[in-house]
Amino acid sequence: MSRFELTVWGARGSIPAPAAANTRYGSDTSCIELRCGERVIFLDAGTGIVAAGRKLYEEKLVNDFDVLLTHCHFDHVMGLPFLIPLYKDHVSARIFAGHLLDGTTCRHMVNRFMCPPYFPVTPKQFAAKIDYRNFRPPDAIDLGDGILVKTFRLNHPNGAVGYRIEFEGRALCYITDTEHLAGEIDEALVSFIAGAEVMIYDSTYTDEEFARFVGFGHSTWQQGVRLCQAAGVTRFVAFHHDVSRTDGWLEALEAEMRDVLPGACVARTGLTLTV
Ligand SMILES: [Zn+2]
Ligand SMILES: [Zn+2]
Secondary structure: OOOEEEEEEEOEOOOOOOOHHHOOOOOOEOEEEEEEOOEEEEEOOOOHHHHHHHHHHHHOOOOEEEEEOOOOOHHHHOOHHHOHHHHOOOOEEEEEEOOOOOOOOHHHHHHHHOOOOOOOOOHHHOOOEEEEEEOOOOOEEEEEOOEEEEEEEEOOOOOEEEEEEEEOOEEEEEEOOOOOOOOOOOHHHHHHHOOOOEEEEEOOEOHHHHHHHOOOOOOEHHHHHHHHHHHOOOEEEEEOEOOOOOHHHHHHHHHHHHHHOOOEEEOOOOOEEEO
16 A cells, blocks of 8 residues: 655644744644655645745655645745745646636736735746646546545635545545534535545634634634544544644643544644554
């Protein structure tokens, strides 16, 4: 059986959270690295992708990778202009976006984001061979080498896409950023994640806080657990932590989650799991 592994490079939502009280779970925003056999796939390009890209470049083993963006809110793309391999001419990369609702293409979205006066470097300065790919959920994307990516439209301001990555009979779901309806379970989402080995889920809030944040486009860890229970998913990873969450808070959350679902854990920078 080939390697199918995830590494968390950034688990924060909305904005980086550097603070002495956050060193164990980390301060970087959304980025997960997947290894499927020899292939490298990044889920989102938040600030976490900067260190991931540096490591990839220093290893000099992998010169080809995919980036699957859930959407282009800053916390999910902020690291892209600092992804070192994109400035190397021996590198090939594919960047996928499918959340855009107004006909904007993936290439146009990156051009608009990396553009003076907001940022001095434009994508023209990337030396890598970059293929910008567009899709529309529920399109499935065949990445080759037996890797199939399924997609699901999430409920988030300006749109977002959930991913299910299937490889050699195993599956991992990455479901952030999304808002649920209180008291309801989205049966279409349950079907999408059903049978997956691991689900990473938007756990920005708790159920107790949720009423105050309706319309913000995020969910709760308890909703993630309910989805896992409905879909028969045993390994749940709470993700997209609010800037206010300290190490102590997240540690207590992990203990509370495990009382309900023993296979649950809280995402932290450096966490590696075999799918
Ligand atoms: Zn976010
Ligand atoms: Zn967002």
